[in-house]
Amino acid sequence: MKSLILTTGARTLIALFLIFSLYVLLRGHNAPGGGFIGGLIAACGFAIHAFASGVAEARRALKVDPRTIGVTGLICALIAGLMALPFGVAPFAGIWGEIAGYKLSSVLLFDIGVYLAVVGGILTLIFALEETL
Amino acid sequence: MAIEASGYDVGRRWGYLAAVLAALLAGWFATLLPQVLAGSPVLLTWEWAPPLGISLGFMLDGLSMIMALLISGIGALIFLYATGYMGDHPQFGRFVLFLFLFMLSMLGLVLARDLITLFVFWELTSVTSYLLIGFNHENPQARRNALQAMLVTGAGGLALLAGFILIGTAAGSYDLAQILAGDGLQGHALYGPILVLVLLGAFTKSAQFPFHFWLPNAMAAPTPVSAYLHSATMVKAGVYLLARLHPALGDTAAWTATLTTAGLITAVLASILALRQTDLKTALAYTTLMALGTITLFLAGGSPYALTAAISFLIVHSLYKAALFMVVGAIDHGTGTRDADLLGGLRRAMPLTALAALLAGASMAGLPPMIGWIGKELLYVGAETLNPSWLLTAGVLLANALMFAVAGVVALRPFVGAPGQTPHKPHEAGWQMLTGPLLLGALGLVFGIGAGLVQPLITVAVTGSLAQERAAGLHLWAGVNLPFFLSLATFALGTLIYLGRARLRAAIAALLDRLPQFDPGWDRFLDGFRAFAAWQARSIQTGRLTDYLVVSFVSLALILLASFVLRSPAVGFDLSAPLLLWMVAGICVAGAVLALNPHSRIANVAGIGTVGISVALIFIIYGAPDVATTQLMVETLSAVLFGIAMLRLPGIVERRSRSRQIGHAVIAGAVGLSLTLVVLAITAHPLDRHITQFFEESSYVLAHGLNIVNVILVDFRAFDTFGELTVVLLAALGAYAVLKRRTKGARK
Numbered sequence: 085m086k087s088l089i090l091t092t093g094a095r096t097l098i099a100l101f102l103i104f105s106l107y108v109l110l111r112g113h114n115a116p117g118g119g120f121i122g123g124l125i126a127a128c129g130f131a132i133h134a135f136a137s138g139v140a141e142a143r144r145a146l147k148v149d150p151r152t153i154g155v156t157g158l159i160c161a162l163i164a165g166l167m168a169l170p171f172g173v174a175p176f177a178g179i180w181g182e183i184a185g186y187k188l189s190s191v192l193l194f195d196i197g198v199y200l201a202v203v204g205g206i207l208t209l210i211f212a213l214e215e216t217l
Numbered sequence: 218m219a220i221e222a223s224g225y226d227v228g229r230r231w232g233y234l235a236a237v238l239a240a241l242l243a244g245w246f247a248t249l250l251p252q253v254l255a256g257s258p259v260l261l262t263w264e265w266a267p268p269l270g271i272s273l274g275f276m277l278d279g280l281s282m283i284m285a286l287l288i289s290g291i292g293a294l295i296f297l298y299a300t301g302y303m304g305d306h307p308q309f310g311r312f313v314l315f316l317f318l319f320m321l322s323m324l325g326l327v328l329a330r331d332l333i334t335l336f337v338f339w340e341l342t343s344v345t346s347y348l349l350i351g352f353n354h355e356n357p358q359a360r361r362n363a364l365q366a367m368l369v370t371g372a373g374g375l376a377l378l379a380g381f382i383l384i385g386t387a388a389g390s391y392d393l394a395q396i397l398a399g400d401g402l403q404g405h406a407l408y409g410p411i412l413v414l415v416l417l418g419a420f421t422k423s424a425q426f427p428f429h430f431w432l433p434n435a436m437a438a439p440t441p442v443s444a445y446l447h448s449a450t451m452v453k454a455g456v457y458l459l460a461r462l463h464p465a466l467g468d469t470a471a472w473t474a475t476l477t478t479a480g481l482i483t484a485v486l487a488s489i490l491a492l493r494q495t496d497l498k499t500a501l502a503y504t505t506l507m508a509l510g511t512i513t514l515f516l517a518g519g520s521p522y523a524l525t526a527a528i529s530f531l532i533v534h535s536l537y538k539a540a541l542f543m544v545v546g547a548i549d550h551g552t553g554t555r556d557a558d559l560l561g562g563l564r565r566a567m568p569l570t571a572l573a574a575l576l577a578g579a580s581m582a583g584l585p586p587m588i589g590w591i592g593k594e595l596l597y598v599g600a601e602t603l604n605p606s607w608l609l610t611a612g613v614l615l616a617n618a619l620m621f622a623v624a625g626v627v628a629l630r631p632f633v634g635a636p637g638q639t640p641h642k643p644h645e646a647g648w649q650m651l652t653g654p655l656l657l658g659a660l661g662l663v664f665g666i667g668a669g670l671v672q673p674l675i676t677v678a679v680t681g682s683l684a685q686e687r688a689a690g691l692h693l694w695a696g697v698n699l700p701f702f703l704s705l706a707t708f709a710l711g712t713l714i715y716l717g718r719a720r721l722r723a724a725i726a727a728l729l730d731r732l733p734q735f736d737p738g739w740d741r742f743l744d745g746f747r748a749f750a751a752w753q754a755r756s757i758q759t760g761r762l763t764d765y766l767v768v769s770f771v772s773l774a775l776i777l778l779a780s781f782v783l784r785s786p787a788v789g790f791d792l793s794a795p796l797l798l799w800m801v802a803g804i805c806v807a808g809a810v811l812a813l814n815p816h817s818r819i820a821n822v823a824g825i826g827t828v829g830i831s832v833a834l835i836f837i838i839y840g841a842p843d844v845a846t847t848q849l850m851v852e853t854l855s856a857v858l859f860g861i862a863m864l865r866l867p868g869i870v871e872r873r874s875r876s877r878q879i880g881h882a883v884i885a886g887a888v889g890l891s892l893t894l895v896v897l898a899i900t901a902h903p904l905d906r907h908i909t910q911f912f913e914e915s916s917y918v919l920a921h922g923l924n925i926v927n928v929i930l931v932d933f934r935a936f937d938t939f940g941e942l943t944v945v946l947l948a949a950l951g952a953y954a955v956l957k958r959r960t961k962g963a964r965k
Contacts, residue, residue: 108846116842118927124850131857151953154946161939176935178920191920194938195931201942205949206854213861216956 087136094136098145101129109199119195123202130203131210139214150211154204161197164190228309232300235313239293239320246277246285253282254673256681260330260394270385274330276394279678283528284327284457287535291449292320294653298543299441301649302550312352316442319345323450327457332381332391335458339377339422342454343370346446350438362434365739369421369431377418377458383411384465393461397684401465412471415462423455423509426483430735433490433502440549443498444542444653448505449535456512456531460524464684468519476517477603481612483510488619492718493725497545497555497627501538504581504623507616508534511596514613518603525679525689526592526599532671533580533592533661540577540657541627544570547650548631553640557626561637567645569655571632576658578628580665582621583707588664588671591691593617593707597700598689614703614710621711622718668693767881770888777891781898788894789901798838805831818863826856843926 105126112118134142143149165176167190173179179190249259258278265273277285296313303309322345325338344367351363381391387405388396402408419425424432432452436443446452459476466472484507491503508530515527547570548563549555564571580589596617600610631637645651664671668691679688695701714721759765794802808827814820829852836845912925912933922928930938 112924112927113921114923116846116924116926118843118924118930120930121843121846121850124847124854128850128853131854135857151950154949158939158942158946161942165935165939176939178932178935180921187921189921191922191931191935194935195927198931198938198942201946205945208949208953210854210858210861212953212956213858217861217865 090132090136094132098129098133101125101132105129105199109195112195113191119198120202123199124206126199126203127206127210130207134210134214139211143211146207150204150207152204154201154208157197157200157202157204159197160200161194164194164197167193228306228313229300229304231310231313232296232304235317236293236296236300238317239289239296242324243286243289243293246282246289249277250282250674253277253279254677256677258394258681262330265331265334270391271333272331272392273334274392275325275328275334276330277328278682279674279676279680280457280460280528280682281327283532283674283678284453285324287453287532288320288323288327288450291445291535291539291653291657294543294656295441295445295539297649298444298546298653299439301647302441302546303439304649308352312349312439315345315348315352316445319349319446319451323454326454330393332385332393332396335393336374336378336381339418339454340371340374342451343367343374343422346370346435346442346451349442349446350435352439352442353437356437359437362431362437366431366435368743369428373418373421373428376414376421380411380414380418383407383414387411388465397461397464397682399465403466403469408466408469409471412466412469412475415458415466416475419455419458420479420513421455422458423452423513424483424506425455425479425510425513426486429483429487429506430739432506433499434736436498436502440498440542440546443502444539444546447502448538448542452505452509453531453535456509456516456527459513459516460527460683463516463524464682467516473517473519473604476513477609480510480512480514480517481609483507484514484616485510485612488616488623489725490729491623492619492626492714493722493729495557495722497548497557497560497631498542500557500623500627501541501545504620505534505538507620508538511613511616514603514609515596515599518599520599520602521679521685521687522595522602522689523599524683524685525675525691526595528675528678528683529588529595529671529691530592532664532675533588536657536661536664537577537580537589540573540654540661541581543650543654543657544574544577545627547646547654550650551646552637552643557630559637559639560631561634562632563636563643564632566643567632569651570646573651573654573658574628574632576662577654578624580658580661581628582624582711583617583704586665586693587661588668589661590704591665591668591693593704594695594700595689595691597703598695601699610703614707617707618710618714621707622714625711625715626718665693767884770884774884774887774891777895778887781891781894786898787901788897790897791900798835801831801834801838804834818866819860822856822859822863825859826852829855843924 105122108117108125109119109122110117112122130142130146133145146153167179168175168177171177171179176194181188252259258276258281260274260276262272262274265271296316299312299316300309303312306312319342322338322341326335326342329335329338347363347367350366351360353359384396384402385391387402387407388399390396396402402411405411421428424430432447435447438446487503487506487510491500491507494500494503512527512531512534515523515530518524518527545555547567548560551567551570552560552563554560576587580587583589583593596613597610600606600613603609636643672691675691676688679685805828808824808831810824811827812821812824814824829848833845833848833852836842836848912929916922916925916928920928920932922932
């Protein structure tokens with residue numbers, strides 16, 4: 085099922101989906117958004133790409149195996165959780181700091197972890213289904 | 218070959234390292250002796266799970282000190298022994314690791330201050346002993362016996378956990394120091410269940426009748442393991458626990474009756490069974506049972522004499538039994554057999570082993586001036602204070618006499634007389650295998666002559682840990698009294714049994730053959746259990762998705778309807794919704810109807826998607842953009858996944874009967890009805906806003922974020938989110954594995 089319209093449109097759409105997913109991820113702390121939604125959006129983008137150009141093409145575009153992405157996300161979240169340890173507070177408590185005027189926190193790393201885990205998990209499933217069924 | 222040889226040397230090095238570490242541990246405990254002897258236990262506690270009142274706590278008092286010194290001291294000798302005994306085994310490194318883990322678990326068990334800490338280490342000893350008994354895992358008998366030991370002690374462990382939780386409830390704390398310092402639980406309403414559960418745990422671990430059958434089978438383990446776990450340490454865990462909890466649970470009619478009965482039966486039964494064996498190691502295993510029974514019997518009492526006897530005998534037994542096991546291992550190693558009938562005259566070929574056997578055997582037989590003599594005298598003094606004293610004194614006398622005879626069979630018989638017919642020419646063991654038995658045998662002598670050396674520790678254990686006013690004295694010569702005459706009677710009776718052992722053995726064998734056997738019964742029980750489990754799995758796990766869905770949905774509907782009927786909450790109908798909402802509801806219903814289409818899968822997928830998207834619309838109308846976006850994305854992706862899966866399935870062919878279709882319609886209707894009723898009941902109540910209010914107030918103050926939903930996800934409930942992420946990823950990886958395996962299988 086190759087459609088020229090979908091293939092051409094997908095190239096633009098995937099870029100839009102990815103940029104928007106990052107935007108949603110980063111604004112999530114104070115405005116509607118967050119890692120979970122961002123991850124879902126990014127996964128949708130790659131799903132479209134997989135339908136338009138095939139899973140092999142989508143895997144090439146992704147460069148990294150989605151399983152690796154998912155596990156990386158989980159590790160990010162775990163590191164964010166363990167960052168509380170040296171500060172003597174409970175695991176997964178938010179640690180905040182300021183670098184060059186920008187507020188940074190372990191919470192952001194955690195949210196990025198959520199994003200990556202969601203993207204990795206969903207794409208693992210979709211690619212595998214699409215390849216085997 | 219050269220590589221293999223160096224590999225073995227590496228294994229040996231681990232053995233020496235473990236021995237040194239264990240010796241260092243023993244030395245460290247010894248440096249704490251002055252403080253413990255002064256009557257102030259060493260306490261150490263870390264918070265573990267404060268909301269549950271559980272801590273990782275350790276306590277070193279008199280009783281713990283005795284156990285800790287035995288475990289680490291004998292442990293060091295065992296590691297050294299094992300290096301000589303099986304250092305060339307290709308998997309010796311693995312063996313040392315298991316044994317070391319066991320030693321640490323055992324130390325944790327006897328040092329635990331917190332009941333839950335104690336339980337965790339208790340289970341660890343069961344697991345590590347499973348690995349050790351089954352070390353020769355290519356032998357099916359070893360695997361079976363390891364599993365038997367694990368199942369028996371594991372089942373007891375479960376009972377023990379329940380008992381500990383009840384103790385925690387009754388005493389209001391899991392802290393042993395606090396529980397033991399309290400008034401005791403003897404008068405508490407939960408005392409009955411606590412006693413039953415704790416005794417189940419202790420009796421299975423210490424192999425008390427009727428759970429005694431696993432211990433002799435555990436001799437499938439390599440001899441160093443038997444010498445360590447099944448004489449000096451693990452099986453002592455049960456009696457240690459009984460002693461530990463004696464102040465809180467002891468001195469009641471139920472305690473005394475149960476411990477007396479189980480202890481006496483175990484002691485007498487085991488010493489009779491021991492005499493029947495010709496395999497030296499199995500004979501020793503049964504005498505271990507006898508010793509454990511005796512200790513249990515004396516812990517039944519509440520007098521300083523009985524308790525001093527129990528603690529002293531625990532030490533005495535550990536010293537000589539570990540030594541004798543090592544001697545038997547050395548005989549096995551040096552001659553290729555441990556059959557008593559084949560051995561004889563080994564004193565010339567193995568003089569040092571013979572010396573160790575003589576020392577340990579004399580202690581076991583209770584001959585002066587060994588510590589075994591003092592231990593036996595104390596048993597008779599203690600037996601006078603037990604009730605009914607004549608019966609128990611007679612029982613102890615019989616067990617001691619049999620023990621005397623078995624000591625002759627194990628420690629004397631192989632070394633004297635004419636040389637036997639051994640599989641290979643006897644040779645003396647190496648220094649690694651001789652250090653342990655010689656040292657432990659010599660200690661039996663030193664502690665016998667210098668009983669004052671161990672008296673302070675026993676006193677502090679009896680007066681401190683067991684909460685007695687005083688302890689009985691350990692004397693090599695206590696005067697001409699009843700125990701003295703009983704000792705003489707023991708020797709006389711023991712000599713008679715030793716001389717007439719051949720006839721007795723035949724008589725016992727003839728008698729036992731008529732009695733029901735434990736082991737075949739155990740195997741039948743296990744087979745029956747497996748068959749039941751298989752039947753149960755087959756009937757529940759049909760492997761048909763429809764069946765699982767039917768069960769899930771019927772349960773859901775029943776639970777909801779039942780709670781609805783039982784509570785009969787007010788149900789409110791409020792039809793005054795804006796027109797927009799009615800339109801969305803209309804779309805939703807239309808989607809649901811479309812999803813019911815029995816002929817087209819794409820219609821089903823589209824219908825379900827429509828329902829989901831109309832729900833997202835409702836979220837938007839009520840001002841929840843986060844939830845709406847998430848819902849929209851999830852719906853999109855679900856439609857994609859469904860699409861991939863369902864559109865590639867063959868077309869719908871209706872195979873279900875009419876009655877099944879009606880049944881499924883009823884189930885679906887019941888789920889819909891019950892969910893609707895529940896939603897109506899919930900919306901009839903005013904919304905409880907206090908949780909919402911908390912997050913509205915604290916979101917920015919505590920978590921520096923304005924988006925409450927996200928702040929809850931990544932900060933307030935970050936640990937939950939982490940768990941969910943793990944689940945999501947594992948589910949995806951699981952599905953990936955199943956899908957990929959299927960294709961590989963299809964290709965084949």
